[in-house]
Every structure is written in C-alpha cells, then in structure tokens.
Amino acid sequence: MPQPKETKTEAYSLEKRLEAAETAQTRRMSGESHRAMAQGYRFIGEVVGGVLMGAGLGWLLDRFVGSAPLGLIGGLLIGSGLSIFVAVRTATRMSKDAMAKAGPTPSVIDDEDED
Numbered sequence: 001m002p003q004p005k006e007t008k009t010e011a012y013s014l015e016k017r018l019e020a021a022e023t024a025q026t027r028r029m030s031g032e033s034h035r036a037m038a039q040g041y042r043f044i045g046e047v048v049g050g051v052l053m054g055a056g057l058g059w060l061l062d063r064f065v066g067s068a069p070l071g072l073i074g075g076l077l078i079g080s081g082l083s084i085f086v087a088v089r090t091a092t093r094m095s096k097d098a099m100a101k102a103g104p105t106p107s108v109i110d111d112e113d114e115d
Contacts, residue, residue, distance in 0.1 A: 043090060047083045054079015 058075020062068060 039094060043087060046086050046090065050083030050086060051076065051079045054082065 054075040054077070055072060056075070057079075058072040061071035061075065065071065
C-alpha cells in the first residue's frame, strides 16, 4: 500500500500532466481554427447546394414542360456554373480579408548584382 507522501506526489504529477494536456488542447482548438473550419463547411455547402438546386429546378422544368432530359442537363450546367462563380467570389473575399488582417508586406531591398 502506498504511503500518503507518494500519493500526494503522484496526484500532483497527474494534475500537472492534465493541466498541460488541457492547455495544449485549448491552443489547438482556438477561435481561428473554428472560423476556418466554418468557412470551409460554408464553401462546400454553397458548391453542393448550387449543383443540387440547379438539378432540382431542371427536373421540375422537365416534369411540367415535358422536355425530357434538357431541363435537367441545363439545370445542372447552370447550377454548376453559379456554384463555381459563388465559390470563387467567396474565396476572393476570404483572401482579401486575410490579407487585410495580415497587414502590409515588408519591403525587401534587392542586393543582387546584375552583371
């Protein structure tokens, strides 16, 4: 049976290791990583949603007009095109925000000789 002094030392050691693990976990799951993950899910949702919405509207057009596969094909193409447009626009906006947050880039003097 362990002595009380050894138990206190082991408990203190365990407490320290637990605290270090919690600190590391907190650093790993910062607000910035959550924000980036949310933006990624939003990006995927916009792309998939646009394609599915285009396909659904094309299918509905086929059902009511009777233009067999043309509405579905057109809807898929239009939905894909709009999804790509929205994805590029969103990525551009995110890039601009990241550049503005990072601040100006430092200027570097070119010291290479051009002989």
